Each structure stands twice: as C-alpha cells, then as structure tokens.
Amino acid sequence: ENRILDVDDLRVSFKTYVGEIQAVRGVSFHLDKGEVLAIVGESGCGKSVTAQTIMRLIPTPPSHIKEGSSVLFNGKHEITRMSDKAMEKLRGSEMGMIFQDPMTSLNPTMTIGAQITEGLIKHQNMSKKQANERAIEMLKLVGMSNPQGRIHQYPHELSGGMRQRVMIAISLACNPKLLIADEPTTALDVTIQAQILDLMKQIQHKTDTAIIIITHDLGVVADIAQRVIVMYAGKVVEEGTLEDIFYNSRHPYTWGLLRSVPRLDSDSKSELSPIPGSPPDLFAPPKGCSFAARCPYAMQVCKDNDPAHTPITDRHSAACWLLHPDAPKVNRPLEVGEQAHG
Ligand code: SF4
Numbered sequence: 001e002n003r004i005l006d007v008d009d010l011r012v013s014f015k016t017y018v019g020e021i022q023a024v025r026g027v028s029f030h031l032d033k034g035e036v037l038a039i040v041g042e043s044g045c046g047k048s049v050t051a052q053t054i055m056r057l058i059p060t061p062p063s064h065i066k067e068g069s070s071v072l073f074n075g076k077h078e079i080t081r082m083s084d085k086a087m088e089k090l091r092g093s094e095m096g097m098i099f100q101d102p103m104t105s106l107n108p109t110m111t112i113g114a115q116i117t118e119g120l121i122k123h124q125n126m127s128k129k130q131a132n133e134r135a136i137e138m139l140k141l142v143g144m145s146n147p148q149g150r151i152h153q154y155p156h157e158l159s160g161g162m163r164q165r166v167m168i169a170i171s172l173a174c175n176p177k178l179l180i181a182d183e184p185t186t187a188l189d190v191t192i193q194a195q196i197l198d199l200m201k202q203i204q205h206k207t208d209t210a211i212i213i214i215t216h217d218l219g220v221v222a223d224i225a226q227r228v229i230v231m232y233a234g235k236v237v238e239e240g241t242l243e244d245i246f247y248n249s250r251h252p253y254t255w256g257l258l259r260s261v262p263r264l265d266s267d268s269k270s271e272l273s274p275i276p277g278s279p280p281d282l283f284a285p286p287k288g289c290s291f292a293a294r295c296p297y298a299m300q301v302c303k304d305n306d307p308a309h310t311p312i313t314d315r316h317s318a319a320c321w322l323l324h325p326d327a328p329k330v331n332r333p334l335e336v337g338e339q340a341h342g
C-alpha cells in the first residue's frame with residue numbers, strides 16, 4: 001500500500017464558555033508516501049487544527065473529535081482512537097512536526113545535540129553514541145556547518161533560520177513517514193525562507209517522507225507542493241494538483257486567493273486585491289455555502305444549500321454550485337495582462 005494517510009469526514013469542535021466552535025467541519029483527503037500536499041487558506045480556516053488533530057497535539061477537552069471522524073495512518077493506526085501513550089510513541093517514531101516559531105518548540109535549556117538525541121534514545125532504543133552520530137548526520141543533512149561543534153550549542157546561540165533547520169533535523173531524526181510543517185517559513189525573511197523550502201524539497205527527494213505543508217502563502221505552495229487542498233471555514237472547498245489549482249481553479253474562493261498573491265512580474269502592489277469581507281462565525285456556521293456572504297457569484301441556491309464536491313477530473317474537485325450543470329456559466333476572472341487559457 002502506498003497510502004500514508006486517509007482522513008475521512010474529520011470534524012473537530014472546541015467547547016468554550018460561550019458555545020461550541022466548529023473548527024473543522026467534515027474534512028476528507030488522503031496522502032501517499034513521499035507526496036507533498038499543501039493545505040492553504042486564511043487564518044482560522046481550520047488548517048492548523050486539522051494538522052494538529054492528525055498528530056493529536058490538541059488536548060481533548062477542550063477539543064472534541066466528533067463521532068464518525070477517521071484519521072487512518074499508514075493503513076493501520078486509527079489516530080482518533082489511539083491512547084495518549086501509543087500516540088506519543090507514534091509521534092516519536094513515525095511522525096514529525098515543524099512549527100512557525102522554532103523558539104516555542106525548542107527547549108532553551110538543552111543543547112541542540114541533546115534535543116536531537118532525546119527522541120532517538122527514548123523511542124528508537126539507540127545508544128547515546130549512536131544517537132550522537134545520528135544527530136551529527138542530521139545536522140549535515142539540514143545543511144549546518146560544523147555539526148560536531150553545533151551539537152554543544154543552545155537555541156539562543158543560533159539565528160532564526162538555523163533554529164528552523166534544527167527543528168527540521170529533530171523532526172527528521174527518527175525517519176518519519178509523515179512530516180507536517182505548519183507555516184514553517186512565515187517567521188523568516190525571504191532569503192532564508194527560500195533556503196528552508198529548498199531544504200525541505202531536498203529532504204523529500206532523499207528520504208521519501210510525505211509532507212503536509214500548512215500555509216496561507218500561495219508562493220510557498222507553488223514552490224513546494226504537488227497537490228493542494230484549499231480550506232475555507234472549516235471545510236475543503238477545492239482540491240487538485242498544483243496545476244489544477246493555479247491554472248484551472250474552479251472555486252470563487254480560490255480565485256480570490258490567487259488574485260491576492262503579489263505577482264512576480266508586477267512592479268507595484270496595487271494589483272493586490274484581498275477578498276473583501278470576513279469568514280463566517282463558526283459558532284453558528286451558515287446552512288448554505290460558507291463563502292456565500294463574500295462571493296460575487298452567490299445565487300439563492302448558495303444561501304439555502306451547502307454545495308457538495310463536484311469532480312472535475314479524478315484528482316480535481318470543488319464544492320461550488322457554479323459547477324452544477326444548470327448553473328450560469330462563469331469563467332475565472334482574468335487578471336491584468338493575463339491571456340485566456342485554451
Ligand atoms: Fe459562490 Fe455559490 Fe459557489 Fe458558494 S456555491 S462559492 S456562494 S457560487
């Protein structure tokens with residue numbers, strides 16, 4: 001089996017003192033070994049909650065994984081039903097995660113070496129010597145000079161980019177089958193961002209680790225992803241290959257996201273048009289399409305009924321009433337200077 005992850009109808013809510021927020025509302029997707037999948041959307045769309053639920057990093061309560069949700073890892077581990085102990089072991093051996101700010105996940109009181117070797121000794125039964133050798137090997141893999149010296153350094157002695165490299169080294173040391181990276185380059189400046197993305201691409205070639213990259217940045221998506229999931233208000237609204245999403249997207253929200261990306265060939269930022277309005281209140285989600293209040297194409301049917309996913313090809317689908325055979329024909333609005341495709 002080539003499948004590393006199967007997420008089926010994942011629903012996650014949070015109980016708060018003012019009610020229940022439905023953060024993830026029926027998300028389904030899959031991931032094959034060695035694939036790079038991007039989950040993209042605005043903040044609050046449920047992409048981070050989805051990722052953290054896959055790794056079971058959110059305590060329950062306050063989070064609550066709804067009955068009927070399934071997250072099957074490597075064809076055999078049902079994540080939603082695993083014990084905390086078994087889950088900790090799985091995280092230490094088959095899954096890795098890197099976050100936006102490495103400072104919050106690195107331990108300031110431990111050397112880099114100790115942080116890389118900790119999991120290896122605990123979960124992989126390595127001796128201290130073996131683990132140290134592996135740590136040095138990992139620091140080389142992530143492109144750090146003088147790894148023998150680095151293992152004695154503390155996080156505060158490193159730059160932001162170096163710390164992110166260390167995080168990647170820690171998460172890859174156990175040879176995970178799945179790496180989840182949540183906004184891994186957002187806190188870094190543009191040059192370092194490009195280096196870290198390059199590093200992730202190299203690693204993916206060398207190790208065959210499947211990667212889920214969570215980002216609001218379509219530039220990052222274009223750089224690294226093979227497949228893309230677009231999330232809005234706790235749901236997947238479009239899914240496809242990188243080419244499908246960038247050149248043949250079919251959901252008005254995806255069009256809006258694409259229009260708000262700075263174009264490399266443009267010399268001003270004036271063409272940027274962020275989508276007007278804000279996402280719906282997830283304490284009381286709308287019964288129809290979640291995007292209806294912001295969508296320039298919204299019809300009455302959109303307000304009354306939530307659209308199901310319509311397949312466009314076997315890898316591309318979108319949840320929008322415009323794909324209904326009886327819907328009025330709408331083409332993706334062209335951008336300034338853009339030629340129509342086909
Ligand atoms: Fe817009 Fe309707 Fe499509 Fe929703 S279903 S994105 S409101 S056209």
Ligand code: MG
Nearest residue numbers: 047048182183
């Ligand atoms: Mg986030």
